[in-house]
Amino acid sequence: MTFDHMLLARILLTLMTAGWALGTVLADFNKTHATNPLWTPHARFHVVWQISSYVGFGLLNLALIWWPGPMAVERLYLAALIGSIVYAAFFAALLAMPVYGGGAYDENGYQPYPAPLPLFAQKWDVNITVFSVQLVILAASLVAITR
Secondary structure, eight states, rough: OOOHHHHHHHHHHHHHHHHHHHHHHHHSSSSTTTTOTOHHHHHHHHHHHHHHHHHHHHHHHHHHHHOSSSHHHHHHHHHHHHHHHHHHHHHHHHTTTHHHHHOOOTSSSOOOEESSSSSOSSSEEHHHHHOOOHHHHHHHHHHHHHO
């Protein structure tokens, strides 16, 4: 396998997929979310359902990215689309928080941290920061695919 734009796209899409498929397992299947005794049992059920779904879709994405065969470019675009849906849903939920009374963080979860570059906020949220970086990786993968 030579290192070309398609390999770069595959690597970037793999990192992007790991961000939402593996990252949610690490970030949410613990005392801050899934096993948090302060959460209602039904809320914990939903977060475990979400985590399990993301792992399944992540495995599908990895197959689209790495499985040899025809339509490789089209499969990469489909993998990018799936990731785009995940990230769009996250940012839609973030923007809709006033409608449903949501919060970007919980007092007994991951706390915001001082902004390294306080351009638009004094504190940054971990989820928003990580998913914003993931969007940059997604955009870079799309550039690599189209080369």
